[in-house]
Amino acid sequence: MNDQFLHRRIVENCTAVQDWFRSHSRTLDFPFYSSFDVRDAGFKVAPVDANIFPAGFNNICRVDRESAVDVAKEFLDQHYSPDVRKILLLTEEHTANPYYWDNVLALQTMLTGAGREVKLAIPRPLSKPLVITSASGTALEVLSATRAGGDVNIDGFLPDLIISNNDFSTEYEEWSAGLTTPMNPPRELGWYRRRKDRFFRIYNELAYEFSTLLKLDPWFLQVETELFAGFEVDDEDSRAGLSQQAHTLLARIKKNYQSRGIEREPFLFIKNNAGTYGLGVMQVKDPEEIKSWNNKSRKKMKAAKGGREVSEVIIQEGIPTSVHATGGDTAEPVIYMIGCQLAGGFLRAHGEKSDEDSLNSPGAVFQRLCISDLAVKLEGCPMENAYGWVAKLAFLSVAKEARELGVEFKNYKRSDRRCHRDLE
Numbered sequence: 001m002n003d004q005f006l007h008r009r010i011v012e013n014c015t016a017v018q019d020w021f022r023s024h025s026r027t028l029d030f031p032f033y034s035s036f037d038v039r040d041a042g043f044k045v046a047p048v049d050a051n052i053f054p055a056g057f058n059n060i061c062r063v064d065r066e067s068a069v070d071v072a073k074e075f076l077d078q079h080y081s082p083d084v085r086k087i088l089l090l091t092e093e094h095t096a097n098p099y100y101w102d103n104v105l106a107l108q109t110m111l112t113g114a115g116r117e118v119k120l121a122i123p124r125p126l127s128k129p130l131v132i133t134s135a136s137g138t139a140l141e142v143l144s145a146t147r148a149g150g151d152v153n154i155d156g157f158l159p160d161l162i163i164s165n166n167d168f169s170t171e172y173e174e175w176s177a178g179l180t181t182p183m184n185p186p187r188e189l190g191w192y193r194r195r196k197d198r199f200f201r202i203y204n205e206l207a208y209e210f211s212t213l214l215k216l217d218p219w220f221l222q223v224e225t226e227l228f229a230g231f232e233v234d235d236e237d238s239r240a241g242l243s244q245q246a247h248t249l250l251a252r253i254k255k256n257y258q259s260r261g262i263e264r265e266p267f268l269f270i271k272n273n274a275g276t277y278g279l280g281v282m283q284v285k286d287p288e289e290i291k292s293w294n295n296k297s298r299k300k301m302k303a304a305k306g307g308r309e310v311s312e313v314i315i316q317e318g319i320p321t322s323v324h325a326t327g328g329d330t331a332e333p334v335i336y337m338i339g340c341q342l343a344g345g346f347l348r349a350h351g352e353k354s355d356e357d358s359l360n361s362p363g364a365v366f367q368r369l370c371i372s373d374l375a376v377k378l379e380g381c382p383m384e385n386a387y388g389w390v391a392k393l394a395f396l397s398v399a400k401e402a403r404e405l406g407v408e409f410k411n412y413k414r415s416d417r418r419c420h421r422d423l424e
Helices: 003-012 014-025 062-079 098-113 196-214 236-259 295-302 386-404 417-421
Strands: 033-040 045-051 086-090 117-122 130-133 139-144 161-164 225-228 268-272 281-284 313-317 330-338 341-350 365-368
Touching (some): 003 014, 003 196, 003 386, 014 196, 014 386, 045 196, 062 098, 062 341, 086 098, 098 117, 098 130, 196 313, 196 386, 225 236, 236 268, 236 313, 341 386
Parallel strands (some): 086 161, 117 139
Antiparallel strands (some): 033 045, 033 330, 268 313, 330 341, 341 365
């Protein structure tokens, strides 16, 4: 199976796909944005990471950044009151990472273009505003998201909505206590609470339904993922248990390869179940090696944003990439969404990594992959190709994850008109 084959199957089943997507999405609340790392092996395509607080809007192509203004405006107009005009963009505290602040600048520009007044702030006290220079040389004023009762009040600026680009790996419990100002994505979808195994369970269930609808082998869209709880990387018994479970999963994947005529050796990734920024990730080709991880390997598995303890990991099927960037570097598509609409993308490329390696690592560069590049318009059903549809499946999974967690989207109005306008 390749991405064009998947696209053609979607086109051939256009009405059924429309009905299926509508039946799932119309009852869900949508995070303002999300992004998905997609791996395309040629013999399968699936997301391997899902981010609800994406921090790479500066990397999406200029055409997409310009069109994202209208998509953002439509999302805000449809899902919030017309009185929602003042937006607080809540950021991370990466004051020393100038590339992160180019992402913030791109978001601020997008929201301002959507007709909103925007201020930037972090969720902690500051003695005075910060002036941070982004990698492109733009100075940004970052304020303190001070609280006044249940609301955020920044020197008289009372936001109607907080859009968070802080992924809440840290809970900020004291700052958020009693907060009444609505926030999207909600804090309760932060990494202090989210777990990857839940997302991938929901995604695989939806991929099964979608594949059955298209009369495809679901394995081609799924990524096998198992939870290993009670993980203690420095404990020999814990590593032995992880090794045993990894052996079983790898053997099952090998049988799947053999039954489908795939002539290569499978591999695994061990990932922090609540991790981000590519931290706490280890490739495994022989599960026996887990037992003898050296100090460097164990230290790598302990790495987590904010110094949080890694107590759960997932064992995940490794998906090689058949994608290459200009110049031949190993690459993978990253798809950005605003609400349920594709909003942008790029290729993450790495000249020193193989087709089996994690590319979300130092040395990665970003090359053009516009959403318009994904458009495959066949008469009767103009739809995105495989990468776009994998991202849409993953987006539905994120929205269902939020519902399963009981997350409240304050002051949010449901509307599925934009989701299906292109399908009608």
